[in-house]
Amino acid sequence: MVSQCRINASHVHVLGEVEDARALMQSKAVMVVPLFSGSGMRIKVIEGMAMERAVVSTSLGVEGISAEDNVHLCIADSAGAFADKIAQCIRNREFYDELRQNGRKFIENHFDYREVAKDVLSFYQERLKV
Numbered sequence: 001m002v003s004q005c006r007i008n009a010s011h012v013h014v015l016g017e018v019e020d021a022r023a024l025m026q027s028k029a030v031m032v033v034p035l036f037s038g039s040g041m042r043i044k045v046i047e048g049m050a051m052e053r054a055v056v057s058t059s060l061g062v063e064g065i066s067a068e069d070n071v072h073l074c075i076a077d078s079a080g081a082f083a084d085k086i087a088q089c090i091r092n093r094e095f096y097d098e099l100r101q102n103g104r105k106f107i108e109n110h111f112d113y114r115e116v117a118k119d120v121l122s123f124y125q126e127r128l129k130v
Helices: 021-026 043-050 079-091 093-110 113-128
Strands: 030-033 054-057
Touching (some): 030 043, 030 079, 043 054, 054 079, 054 093, 093 113
Parallel strands (some): 030 054
């Protein structure tokens, strides 16, 4: 059962469960991932970058992803920093476009299954040498 969340702010919309997360992500200019607790790799951040979304997350939210702040995505660890990074994406089209393109290239180079397979193959080739 999904709990209902009510926020008294006209500019905030709580969607709850969505039928198609991919369609939702593609419909937004900036993907905001404000994670302040948890562990493991954040697959939604990787998905967002792969879909060429501008991603703004916390240091914890991008833990395990070696992307660079203001190059591949934006890192913000406070409410004010989130607001600044989102505003920068909205107001600076060149920065926004570069962030999206660099994020996509980063994912292609580090998380594409073909690149991962090359790394795994290289790992085994090195270890099987006698």
